[in-house]
Amino acid sequence: MVFSHRSYRVNNIIKWIKNNKKISFSIIALLALLIFFLYPGNDITCLDIVPPATANIQSAQAGDVLKMDIPDSEHKLTLIFIPKGSYPIAKSDHRTEITYPYWLGKYEITQEEWEKMMGWIPIPELEDRWTITTGARYPMCQVSYDECLDFCDRLTEIARQQGILPEGYCFSLPTEAQWELAYSCGKETVLPDNLEEVAWMNPHDANTGAYPVGQKEPNAWGFHDMLGNVWELCADFYRSHRLHGSNPVNWKTDTGNLSTDTGLSVTSLGGGVFSFIPDNEKDIPRERYHVDSRRASTGLRVALVPVQQHQLLKKRLKHLHPVPDWLIGIKGSFELIYMYMKTYWKTLMNYC
Numbered sequence: 001m002v003f004s005h006r007s008y009r010v011n012n013i014i015k016w017i018k019n020n021k022k023i024s025f026s027i028i029a030l031l032a033l034l035i036f037f038l039y040p041g042n043d044i045t046c047l048d049i050v051p052p053a054t055a056n057i058q059s060a061q062a063g064d065v066l067k068m069d070i071p072d073s074e075h076k077l078t079l080i081f082i083p084k085g086s087y088p089i090a091k092s093d094h095r096t097e098i099t100y101p102y103w104l105g106k107y108e109i110t111q112e113e114w115e116k117m118m119g120w121i122p123i124p125e126l127e128d129r130w131t132i133t134t135g136a137r138y139p140m141c142q143v144s145y146d147e148c149l150d151f152c153d154r155l156t157e158i159a160r161q162q163g164i165l166p167e168g169y170c171f172s173l174p175t176e177a178q179w180e181l182a183y184s185c186g187k188e189t190v191l192p193d194n195l196e197e198v199a200w201m202n203p204h205d206a207n208t209g210a211y212p213v214g215q216k217e218p219n220a221w222g223f224h225d226m227l228g229n230v231w232e233l234c235a236d237f238y239r240s241h242r243l244h245g246s247n248p249v250n251w252k253t254d255t256g257n258l259s260t261d262t263g264l265s266v267t268s269l270g271g272g273v274f275s276f277i278p279d280n281e282k283d284i285p286r287e288r289y290h291v292d293s294r295r296a297s298t299g300l301r302v303a304l305v306p307v308q309q310h311q312l313l314k315k316r317l318k319h320l321h322p323v324p325d326w327l328i329g330i331k332g333s334f335e336l337i338y339m340y341m342k343t344y345w346k347t348l349m350n351y352c
Helices: 002-019 021-038 111-118 145-162 176-184 307-319 325-351
Strands: 044-046 065-069 076-082 085-088 095-098 102-105 169-172 231-237 248-251 265-269 286-290 303-306
Touching: 065 145, 076 176, 085 176, 095 176, 102 176, 111 145, 145 169, 145 307, 169 307, 176 231, 176 248, 176 265, 231 286, 248 307, 303 307
Parallel strands: 231 248
Antiparallel strands: 044 248, 065 076, 076 102, 085 095, 102 303, 169 303, 231 265, 265 286
């Protein structure tokens, strides 16, 4: 009897759609338009990049150093060459592979490097138990995501003027996978046994801040401060779990071409001063960072990557736009309707 009643209702809905074709078509068109705006579009989760085989790359060896003069500074921006490689994801059977060469900064970007390129430095303050200390060799912080990309563009222009920019490459933020390959040196992405030698420790858990770059021992590939100084922004949009596979990157949002009402968030890695010596089986720290944030505890490390990577990131960011409040309400309503329809359909199928 229940089945007959529900079948009658379904038949009535079908009959109404047939008798009101124009209205039905308008509703379907509106739904399709909303789905286009609200759900994934132009999402990228893998960088299918084949960089040019220039002389700079063909002659480079793993660990080779590329140095760039910073205007009006006695210090040089130093990058280390990584030909390609892979590493296992901690506590899983998955691996991540980078199939093309790139360079990554030996150190975090310093306040002096930022000031010479951008014209300003952080404002000293105490923020969430993190003190900003200003100084030429202290890591830059209090930066927004867009400012970091502008900084990378300026570095690219200076490197081009100096004639040291590899053909087909430009400065950008590293993807999470590129950062983790440099951190792990091809091994599992867990905290190292010699944590006290490579990262700043704070056993008394007092108010603290960043330290000058390069004061601790480097990792096996020569990178300093990959742990325990400022958090380092990456190119990936934030997600709760790591991607794996070949050249992974997360430029996908849960609302497709729209950023959420709380703002787009990206991944930051490796930061924080450890208040205790953690279990070295623990995975490396990751954090969510909103693109408009200016945290005292977050800075950046730059990479030289294929131009396509930087262009795709900026194109994806340009394509995103904030979700209007009215659209958030409509999205919530449709999600609620969808949930009820899905439940109703499963119940209906159970009676068939």
